[in-house]
Amino acid sequence: MLIGVMNKLEATASPGTWRDRPAAQQPAYPDPGALAAVGEDLRSRPPLVFAGEVDSLCSRMAQAALGRAFVLMGGDCAESFDGNTATDIRLKVQTILQMAAVLTYGASTPIVKIGRMAGQYAKPRSADTETRDGLTLPSYRGDSVNGHAFTLEARTPDPARMLDAYLRSGTTLNLIRAFTMGGYADLREVHSWNRGFTHNPAYKRFEAFAEEIDRAMRFMEAAGVDFDALKQVEFYAAHEALLLEYEDAMTRRDSRTGDLYGTSAHLLWVGERTRGADDAHVALLAGVRNPVGVKVGPTAEPGELLALVDRLNPDGEPGRLSVITRMGSGRVRDALPPLVEAVRADGRPVTWITDPMHGNTITSDNGYKTRRFEAIMDEVRGFFEVHRALGTVPGGIHVELTGGDVTEVLGGGERIDEAGLAERYETLVDPRLNHQQSLEMAFEVAEMLQAHHG
Numbered sequence: 001m002l003i004g005v006m007n008k009l010e011a012t013a014s015p016g017t018w019r020d021r022p023a024a025q026q027p028a029y030p031d032p033g034a035l036a037a038v039g040e041d042l043r044s045r046p047p048l049v050f051a052g053e054v055d056s057l058c059s060r061m062a063q064a065a066l067g068r069a070f071v072l073m074g075g076d077c078a079e080s081f082d083g084n085t086a087t088d089i090r091l092k093v094q095t096i097l098q099m100a101a102v103l104t105y106g107a108s109t110p111i112v113k114i115g116r117m118a119g120q121y122a123k124p125r126s127a128d129t130e131t132r133d134g135l136t137l138p139s140y141r142g143d144s145v146n147g148h149a150f151t152l153e154a155r156t157p158d159p160a161r162m163l164d165a166y167l168r169s170g171t172t173l174n175l176i177r178a179f180t181m182g183g184y185a186d187l188r189e190v191h192s193w194n195r196g197f198t199h200n201p202a203y204k205r206f207e208a209f210a211e212e213i214d215r216a217m218r219f220m221e222a223a224g225v226d227f228d229a230l231k232q233v234e235f236y237a238a239h240e241a242l243l244l245e246y247e248d249a250m251t252r253r254d255s256r257t258g259d260l261y262g263t264s265a266h267l268l269w270v271g272e273r274t275r276g277a278d279d280a281h282v283a284l285l286a287g288v289r290n291p292v293g294v295k296v297g298p299t300a301e302p303g304e305l306l307a308l309v310d311r312l313n314p315d316g317e318p319g320r321l322s323v324i325t326r327m328g329s330g331r332v333r334d335a336l337p338p339l340v341e342a343v344r345a346d347g348r349p350v351t352w353i354t355d356p357m358h359g360n361t362i363t364s365d366n367g368y369k370t371r372r373f374e375a376i377m378d379e380v381r382g383f384f385e386v387h388r389a390l391g392t393v394p395g396g397i398h399v400e401l402t403g404g405d406v407t408e409v410l411g412g413g414e415r416i417d418e419a420g421l422a423e424r425y426e427t428l429v430d431p432r433l434n435h436q437q438s439l440e441m442a443f444e445v446a447e448m449l450q451a452h453h454g
């Protein structure tokens, strides 16, 4: 969205309750004084997002929980400072807009567009260290923490990187606002890009669906729809709230209401590795008014999820809490139902979103961290099947993607094979759908949505 009420957000004293709780996945900074100085600097800077925008997203998420909207969240696993270019940002926005146009048709509802962008710079890792040729160094934890190069200097966490992440997030948001408010989101244009995609023989199977959308566009035109009025779209930003010091420093009090908002992004989520109900990350998110997400994997017990609902949405506010499930294609059909049933019995609303990426990560025989397109799609299918069987609402998808032509995920219409991964494997952490695979997913999910509603 991006215009919104520019209400006053004041720098605030830390909400603080997270500080005395266990905090996983935090960088070991060599100089605590430097960390404190960066925190102070960030606290004096303008917010990146505004409370009015954040509230609007909350109401959109509430609509998605009811099946009156559908959420599309997508972007890099880890944004990089090097990738903070106009081209990279434009291609990601374009990919998300193209996906959203197809999904709008399939869902017959508005699509809530959220980039894993403008702040997705910190990563949880399985191991604290990485060893290469006998040399052991700290793991790469995202560009807001340390550098990817395998040297002691690059890998040593540097708090000044948080300031860089803040500034790059600001420039990314600025460009997103310019694109989505300045005509780049024109539905006629986006639709013509999608026609280009379906004219490729590899995606012939979507031709009939694309023609249906064509007909709908002609109908709208004939009926006198003002396409110029549809040129501006809401586009929100989200990332994992992993770096406690950064998120704390970006917390502001809204002068209208006295409420606290995380102003580094519209939506913040807590990851699978840091979602302990009594731990620091959940306490931090419990203290702000933003819509929040929690990632949930196949080992989660219903009681754990209900404890998270207690902490993160005690009053059952619609749109406040999204549960982003990442079960794996082999587990989704047995691991998801008990969680959905427990939440339904509890009665407080959540927005159910599928992340079909993180439960389907494998290592290829030639050593690449990758995922199979078919497994990703199968998890989405399983997600729809479970919600259909239980009569609950599939509210959205959360995917790792990029607008470029990378070769990181196996399969899809381009039939990327293990040898093909070597061609353009560029991700810093997890494998992303490329532009074509993202559109292919959108068409398949649109068909699932159509079947779900039909």
Ligand SMILES: O=C[C@H](O)[C@H](O)COP(=O)(O)O
Residues within 6 Å of the ligand: 077, 123, 124, 125, 126, 127, 358, 429, 430
């Ligand atoms: O993006 C998610 C996690 O940060 C990532 O999957 C962890 O990857 P690792 O197992 O390579 O540390």
Ligand SMILES: C=C(OP(=O)(O)O)C(=O)O
Residues within 6 Å of the ligand: 077, 124, 240, 270, 271, 272, 273, 295, 296, 326, 355, 358, 430
């Ligand atoms: C770290 C991530 O996911 P999860 O917490 O689900 O593993 C991620 O979304 O990149």
Ligand SMILES: [Mn+2]
Residues within 6 Å of the ligand: 077, 078, 358, 400, 429, 430
């Ligand atoms: Mn990831």
